Amino acid sequence: MASRQFTVLLVVLGLIVLAYNSLFIVSETQRAVQLKFGEVVNPNVETGLHIKTPFVHTIRKFERRILTLDAPTQRYLTIEKKPLDVDYYAKWRVSETEKFYTATNGEEIRAEGLLAQRINTGLRDKFGERTFHEVVSGERDLLMTELTRDLNKITVREFGIELVDVRVKRIDLPTQVSQSVFDRMKSEREREAREHRSTGKEQAEKIRATADRQRTIIAANAYRDSEIIRGEGDAEASAIYAEAFSADPEFYAFVRSLEAYRKSFASKGDLLVVDTDDEFFRYLEQSGGK
Structure with a gap:
């Protein structure tokens, strides 16, 4: 009796293990490939519950949603050979599961490493074709759009990865270069300040000279008018005195x-x-x- 119960228990456990190794679920947020002794036999397993042959078939699941690659700061040179420290991130997702598996062995870390190498090469080429001003302000959005479009063709073909977007978070000058740039900016601002001061002094001298000239003219005209009025008054007084004296x-x-x-x-x-x-x-x- 005990041996029979033990046998039944073994059978039940065997069925559980068989079911566990035979059934698998692919969720809506996943993509999967089915392997047979390491070879891809189904590159795009649909979502839902499926059955596989235990110990023969293997299921590799990948993230279907968009992933983020936050790359470390890299240094690139512009067309003027000016170094820039660039901090960027990239949005990507798996587009072709079979190619993604064969290129990266299904490992996200390896995929991000390969993707970062491609992006670094693309950024180095794009930065090397542009000036410092174009990279920092003028054409940065256009640069990122072109880079994303060009790299996406390569990543889909080689890695089965769709590159959704590449964006620059920050562009900084290296520390040793920043100080020289700040010093040059400071000297330029001081030069502009000196020019404004000299222009202001010149205009002030012109205004002061004009005011002095006008003051001299006004004072001369006033003195002339006063002398005329005084002379007319004296003449009138003399006439009155003469008339009174003659009377x-x-x-x-x-x-x-x-x-x-x-x-x-x-x-x-x-x-x-x-x-x-x-x-x-x-x-x-x-x-x-x-």
Whole structure:
């Protein structure tokens, strides 16, 4: 009885092992090839549940989704022989499972190594055909588009890999070159600053000279006008004085004498020594007012 139960248990275990080695599932996110003693017999196994012959057939599964290759920083030279440190990434996926398996043995690490070599060669060629300015700003998007298109033809043919996109994350100058570039940029900016300062000083001198000239002209015109007005005023005053004098010369002389007395004796300490017969006291001596 015990031996019979043991036999049944062995049979059940054998069936489980047989089923485990005979059934396999390919999910929607996977691609698979079926091998027979290492040779590809079905290069594109469909998704779902399948049966294979144990110990004869082998199933290799690969990722169907887009994968990312984040490459280490590489140094390339432009057409002017300027070194640039470039950090890039690539998007890729398996397009032909049989070719992918035979080229990489189905190993993603090996596939990324081969892909990185191709991309590095392509970037080196593309950078070597362009100037520093074109690589950094002007034609970088065009460069990446051309590189992706050209390399995709090669990777599909040789590795069964579809290269979806290649993008540059960062482009830097090497440390030893960056300092010289920054120094040159600094000297150029200082030169531009000196030019602006000299231009500003020149314009300031022109403005200052123009203002001084205008000030001199305005002052001269004002002085001329004031002298004209003063002369006209003096002439008018002289005319008035002459008219008043001609109307009553004696009275005019008397008023002028009184004004002279007032100014001469404005202070109590004033002392004037003159002859009593002097013309200055003529009206003081003539009490009759003649």
